[in-house]
Amino acid sequence: MQNIVINHLESLVEQVRDYTHLGNVATYIPALSYANSQHIGIAIIDKENNLTYAGDAHVLFTLQSISKVLTLALALMDRGKEYVFGRVGMEPTGDPFNSIIKLETSNPSKPLNPMINAGALAVTNMIMGESNEEKMSRLLSFVREITDNPTISYSNEVAQSEFETAHLNRALCYYMKQNHIVEGNVEDLLDFYTKQCAIEVNCLDLSRIGLLFANGGYDPYRQKQLIPREVTRICKTFMVTCGMYNESGEFAIKVGIPAKSGVAGGILGCVKDQLGVGIFGPALDAKGNSLAGMKLLEILSEEEDWSMF
Structure with missing residues (x-):
């Protein structure tokens, strides 16, 4: 595996562990604060x-927002590109993942991409x-x-905690329903969305997902x-363009x-049709990304020449 041995990987993990002290766990979903x-x-x-x-x-x-990749894949398989992108755009944004501003300023209130909350909903x-x-x-x-x-299943505790505090996501849904981007009952949609985000995995599961996407959907x-x-x-x-929230450009340069x-x-990664990577480090930076996880990927990308650019 590109000369990555377990002892070296353990050493790198300990090397970046100090970065966990510089971030904070998510608290806006109460169950994640533990x-x-x-x-x-x-x-x-x-x-x-x-x-x-x-x-x-x-x-x-x-999974939280990592689930957006999986639901996008399933929706494309269910509905096709024309249907999906008739309702959701393809452009990155510099705004936070839960921002409503582009819905208010774009016409006809079409979410910019599927990786922000509005698009994912x-x-x-x-x-x-x-x-x-x-x-x-x-x-x-x-x-x-x-x-x-x-x-694999989902955490009822996290799903319920997220559902009860999803006030901004409710606002996004109602705004999009007013403009005929989403259909049906908003509470039902939020119930499904919060359960989707609460699907539980570990790094090994996540690496398998990463490999499948890296390998063009083929399970070797x-x-x-x-x-x-x-x-x-x-x-x-x-x-690449939207996956690391409004830190995607910096991540593309540093990790690629x-x-x-x-x-x-969590961080899901795909490397050059060869590798799947799964990372977990709940101490986040201000943009919502794992601090230690980002640093670990940056080191590995430089050492192993992972960047696609």
Whole structure:
């Protein structure tokens, strides 16, 4: 695996652990505030099924915004590009992920991209199913198949905590409903969205997701095309341009791989059709990205020549 040995990876994890003291865990979702800010873990997997991991790689955490990549893939498979991008744009933004300003100033209030909250809510609204239970069952089955982990589920505690405090997301939904971007009952949409964000994984699961996207949707172990290559290409492009919130440009320069972060501290990474990377470090910077995780990726990208640029 590009000469990355476990002892070296353990050494790098300890090297960046000090960065955990410089950030803060997310508190706007109360259930996330109980995370151990000193956790930092990583898993890397390649197409030959060589898995290397270090630190707190087995600790469970919720996907949060990383789920936006998975729901985008599922919505594209359900509805097709024309339908999805008729309602959600393709442009990055310098605004925070939960900002409402572009909905108010763009016409006709179309979210700029699927990686900000407004766009993700619109995409989640596109997932096919007769009920939230059916939609969630489809999404969980999708994640379980990608990770080859049938035990994956979601945290009721985090989902409920997020649902009860989702006032800004409610505002985004109602604004988009007024402008016919989303349809149906807003509370039902938020119920599904918060459960989607509360899906629990560890770094090993996340690395498997990263490898599948890196490898164009093809699972090299089971020799199956799980996601169409074109869908993964679109998702990875959004990960490059919008995946690290309004820190995506700096991340592209310093690390240079398609990646998506979440406010629970996860980072999903895809490396040059070769590797999947899963990172967990809940101490966040001001933009909502894992401080130690970002530094770890920066070091590895420089050492291993991961950048796609």
